[in-house]
Amino acid sequence: DAKTTQPPSMDCAEGRAANLPCNHSTISGNEYVYWYRQIHSQGPQYIIHGLKNNETNEMASLIITEDRKSSTLILPHATLRDTAVYYCIAVQGAQKLVFGQGTRLTINP
């Protein structure tokens, strides 16, 4: 599975859009990009995933570049409850979900 690179931490003001980048330059054609988040001391929570088209659901939007070497998770109106560690994973199948260090996102009032 492709390795992903994320900034270790980010800050965002409450009510603004939070844009979390992820690089996956070695991603292969059949690997999906998954995003999860983990609020302190809880289990990770699935957010969204995509292959090559942009995706949107009630939680977030996922923008994948045309060459698929990077993606951005967008939380359109961040709230304090969005403070968490966000993980970007490039994976062929869910059985190989391997988590990296992720990005610690802090939403500030």
Add this chain to the structure above:
Amino acid sequence: ETGVTQTPRHLVMGMTNKKSLKCEQHLGHNAMYWYKQSAKKPLELMFVYSLEERVENNSVPSRFSPECPNSSHLFLHLHTLQPEDSALYLCASTRGQGNTEAFFGQGTRLTVV
């Protein structure tokens, strides 16, 4: 509420004790996983079960022994653990192979004294 329930939520055990962690899901999923998360470290995949068969064991010491009696239940039996085994143990399930989302339990916070 994710549909994946882990018990107990907290556990303190001595190094000579034997204990078990339990995970159950009623989502109709047929793959289940154990992860370990030590302080300030990423989640580590320990075991994968698919259709009650163990399909992956990531070099986990034998003092951790998983059991999957049916597709809804997963156990992690613990014996003669070390203090460095203290961690958050997370269970997850997926519908099966392929590109599906994983549902995680709240975890068991284990402290070995």
